Amino acid sequence: MAKTILIVDDSASVRQVVSIALKGAGYDVIAGVDGKDALAKLNGQRIHLIISDVNMPNMDGITFVAEARKLPAYKFTPIIMLTTESQEEKKRQAQAAGARAWVTKPFQPEQMLSAVAKLIAP
Amino acid sequence: MSADDDMREALDTFVTEARDLVQQLEDGLLELEAHPSAAETVNTVFRAAHTLKGSSGLFGLRHLVQFTHVVETVLGSVREGDLGVSPGLVSSLLPCADHIGAMIEGLAAGRLEPDAAQAAEGARLLAALEPYLPDGQGALATDGADPAGGDPAPERAWRLSLRFGPDSLRNGMDPLSFLRYLASIGTVSRVSTDAAALPAAEEMDPETCYLAFEVELLSGAPKEEIEAVFEFVREDSDIRIVPADHQLDAYVWAIRAMPESDRVGDVLIGSGVVTELEMTEALRIQQEQAARSGTQPVPIGEILVEHGIVPRPIVDAALNRQRKTTESRSQDTTTIRIDAARLDRLIDLVGELVIAQSSTGLRAGAGEAQGEVMRLVDEVRHSALALRMVPIGTTLRRFERVVRDVGVELHKEVSLVITGGDAEMDKALVERISDPLLHLVRNSLDHGIEAPAERQRHGKSGQGTLRLNAYHDAGSIVIEVSDDGRGLDRERILAKAVERGVVAAGAVLSDQEVYDLIFEPGFSTAETVSNLSGRGVGMDVVRRNVTALRGSIEVDTARGVGTTIRIRLPLTLAIIDGFLVGVGSASFIVPLDRVTECVELPPGPLGRDCMNLRGEVLPFIRLRELFDIPGEPARRQNVVIVEQSGQRTGLVVDALLGELQTVIKPLGVLFSRLKCISGSTILGSGEIALILDVGPLVADHSEREHLLRARPAA
Amino acid sequence: MTTRELRRVALDGELTIMTAAESKERLLTALPGSGGLRVDLAGVEEIDTAGLQVLLLTRREAESMSLPFELTAPAPGVAAVLALAGLTTAEEQ
Structure with missing residues (x-):
């Protein structure tokens, strides 16, 4: 059974391209447009991996990750954060919130695929 | 779709x-x-x-x-x-x-x-x-879209020891997933699972990771790529990637065929057996260990072997490669290592030989043969002292890393230029000047050199330059730390000094006097305390350390152009240019670099402790009283005027016996609490002379005077 | 001599960190009083390190009680993971 990945980014094009790449590699994908929207999607359904941007309107990625970790169904879900080179401080905050994996923007779809593949098989 | x-x-x-x-x-x-x-x-x-x-x-x-x-x-x-x-x-x-x-x-x-x-x-x-744009940040390094073509790299066999952190599973990092991923960059030929860490059933937390894995991987990917598989768990886990045993010979051969290099690290990284990341980690361990034990750093090769990063045969091969480099470069000057204690013993003996010889010389009217012996003894002494001399370059080059790391931390680009690294000085001094220098270097990086954007606004290149320069000058060694930064701010220093009560408000000071204020205790002009040089160790400590080595420190600065701090040190701590004086039957040596002049003590009644020197009041110390020397003072006494931290003080003695260069013998532990004496020496006559430590001597005296004045009735 | 029968435990769905605590409980409580365990993995769709650890722990406990421990019918993906840890299935023996 294909594994499910949640991608959270306020940029529609990022969501679309990442979804296309992940679906192409055999994953199921659902998307959230910001932290708040994504949190609403965490309704107990099995999600194997979360990919989240940091800077987003309504609820930023760090708050979202911290909130997700509080839900029993997602307390062990692997999380990839989308960061920028200049965001060391954000990275530390995200780490404290529970994220351990990073992909630096701008990235190519292949880079995302390889990061995902390290964490979960399709 | x-x-x-x-x-x-x-x-x-x-x-x-x-x-x-x-x-x-x-x-x-x-x-x-x-x-x-x-x-x-x-x-x-x-x-x-x-x-x-x-x-x-x-x-x-x-x-x-x-x-x-x-x-x-x-x-x-x-x-x-x-x-x-x-x-x-x-x-x-x-x-x-x-x-x-x-x-x-x-x-x-x-x-x-x-x-x-x-x-x-x-x-x-x-x-x-x-x-x-901040310097050098314009272009975005774009990794070529087309991956390097050409021949695929030959496959190599690796042994991976993977011990994942106990929280890995809770963090969503599944070791099995990484193992699976390995198959995408090579062939996993064998995996064994080590469950030895699994505790008793009731203590076993099902969410804690207890398993470790040994993997054999055959892959054409460079080690960096294999390392990168574990980038997300690296921090919390123990990941080791070493060449498989049967591959060792291949590395040894490859290293033998590599171009010469004077750094083992470069050889190892070049051979692909170590990654930059691992080398950085090993260097960090090396520095930490040295700092903790206070000893010389363990060779990097040893650390790599000890921590299981590189097998010993490969390190040995790299060391050989390095040794060859050194040998071929230095051709005829082969070196041997000697225990420093043995060297000290030799110098001690030579010192005594010099003394014994000078006493014979004093007695006999020197014949020709005796003159020859004197010359040879003198030469032996010089060569013996030269044995302690090492080039300062090694110490200066150590700062390359400091400059690089601190630069990264502060987001400043700084290039380090080292000149005069072959100037030699006493080994003991080199060791003791290293810390003060480190402080000066950090200070320059932190407060001297501006951020790239600020530099550009002032029309400078975004990249700052830090210079370390050493040279010999008149029997001393001079070490300069210069930067092309913002220079000292005269007004700010003065304002701070007034605020701290170091100088009176409205005092008229020359530029140099103002700049010298930075060496005053508790003086720091940095408004924000950075985590580098703001840790409470100030320039005053640097100056104290330098003074303790019988050296001096001065600053040269120009607003917006840069600052140079200049340290002047004696070449060695083992000999001293002294001025011999007599008080009664006792002899003392005053370090010559402290002596400014000698005058006769004016006859007639004097103030208790001061005299008139060309219209100025000069406080003085009677050594006879200070050291309780019995007997009557000579009819005509002399005053040796010494200067310490800009303050002049006279030392009243009976006789001026002239300059001499002498070997310092440290005082035994019994005398270690004597504050005003820094050592002793044996004179040609066989007598012992004490070497005066001018700093504490003058400081102690003025303190005592204060006490006396405070209790006039006593 | 009477040999008590192997007790059969069927696991299904995920054998992962999400279910590890529960799986550990089920397997370990099934051991005492049994003639050994036969764990049916046919329904297991997914296994991770946490799941693997629980199986290894149960095997060790069974061995310490001198009881047989068998795994049966894993899906190919699960069987591959078991092989990594040297856990063989009844079919392979």
Whole structure:
């Protein structure tokens, strides 16, 4: 059974391209447009991996990750954060919130695929 | 829908989104022109550029990524407050927004690449942004889209020891997943699971990771790529990647065939057996160990072997490679290591030989043969002292890493230039000057050299230069730490000194006097305490350390041009140029570099402890009283005037016996509490002379005087 | 001599960190009083390190009680993971 990945980014094009790449590699994908929207999607359904941007309107990625970790169904879900080179401080905050994996923007779809593949098989 | 259709649709989304972002960029810039310090607007504009760059990257639109990267960098400087919003800046940025817009419209019309006119326009716009860029941050390193072709690398066998951190599972990091991924970069020929760490059933926490894995991997990927598989768990886990045993010979041969290098690390990294990351980690361990034990750092090769990063045969091969380099470079000057204690013993003996010889010389009317013996003894002494001399270069080169690391930490670009590294000085001194130098270097990096943006505003190159220079001058060694930074701020130092009560308000001081204030205790002008040099160790400690080594320190500075701190030290601590004086039957040696002049003690009644020297009041110390020497003072006494920290004091003695160069013998532990005596020496006559430690002597005396004055009735 | 029968425990769905605590409980409580365990993995769709650890722990406990421990019918993906840890299935023996 294909594994499910949640991608959270306020940029529609990022969501679309990442979804296309992940679906192409055999994953199921659902998307959230910001932290708040994504949190609403965490309704107990099995999600194997979360990919989240940091800077987003309504609820930023760090708050979202911290909130997700509080839900029993997602307390062990692997999380990839989308960061920028200049965001060391954000990275530390995200780490404290529970994220351990990073992909630096701008990235190519292949880079995302390889990061995902390290964490979960399709 | 096919994947191609999906991508076309995503591209449409991007175009719509990008139009919106370009609009935000443009509106924001116009807004900024009206209200240059609107923080929220700065943020919006920055984020628009940032998002544009991120999305362009996903579609592989390299031209857009590179172009928006520069715009984003400039806006980043504005956001960080390093760059102010000026009409000029806005006028340079607005056409950039237009250009991005044009590129997006091109995209909408199906053109993925800019046409020639657009490319030229882009280059012209970026050139106009050049002045606003922090040095060297303009170009975005784009890794070539086409992976290096050519022959596939030969496969190598690796042994991976993977001990994942106990929290790995809870963090969502599944070791099995990484193992599975390994198969995508090579062939996993064997895996064994080590469950030895599994505790008793009742203590076993099902969410804690207890398993470790040994993997044999056959892969043509460079070690860096194998290392990168574990990048997300590296921090919490123990990941070791070493060549498989049967591969060791191949590395040894490869290393033998490598070009010469004087650093083992370079040889090992070059051979592909160690990654930069591992080397950095090993260097960190090396430094930590040395700092903790206070001893010489353990050779890096030993650390690599000890921590299981590189097998010993490979380290040995690399060491051989290095030794060969050293040998071939230094040709005839082969070196041997000697226990420092043995060397000290030799120098001690030579010292006694010099003394014994001079006493024979004193008695006999020196014949020709005796003159020859004297000359030889003198030469032996010089050569013996030279044995302790080492070039200072090794110590100075150690700062390369400090400069690099601190530069990264402070986001400053600094190049280090070392000159005069072959100037020699006493080994003991080299060791003891290293800490003060480190402090000066950090100080320069921290407070002297400005951030790249600030440098550029002042028309300097964004990259700062730190110079370490050493040279011999008149029997001393001089070490200079210079930077081309902002220089000392005379007014600020003076203001701070007044505030701290170091100088009186309204005092008239020369520039040099003001600059010297930085060496006063508790004096620090840095308004924000950075975590580098602001740790309470001030320049006063540096000066105290230097003075303790019988050295001096001075500062040269020019506002906006830079600062040079100059340390002057004796070449060795083992000999001293002294001035021999007699009090009764006792002899003392005053370090010659402290003596400014000698005068006769004026006859007749005097103040208790001061005299008139050319119209100035000169306090003095009667050594006879200080050391309780029995007997009557000589009829005509002399005063040796010494200077310490700008303060002049006289030492009253019976006889001036002249200058001499002498070997210092340290005092035994029994005398270690004597504050005013730094050592002793044996005179040619066989008598012992004590060497006066001028600093404490003068300080102690003025303290006593204060006490006496405070209790006049006592 | 009477040999008590192997007790059969069927696991299904995920054998992962999400279910590890529960799986540990089920397997370990099934051991005492049994003639050994036969764990049916046919329904297991997914296994991770946490799941693998629980199986290894149960095997060790069974061995310490001198009881047989068998795994049966894993899906190919699960069987591959078991092989990594040297856990063989009844079919392979």
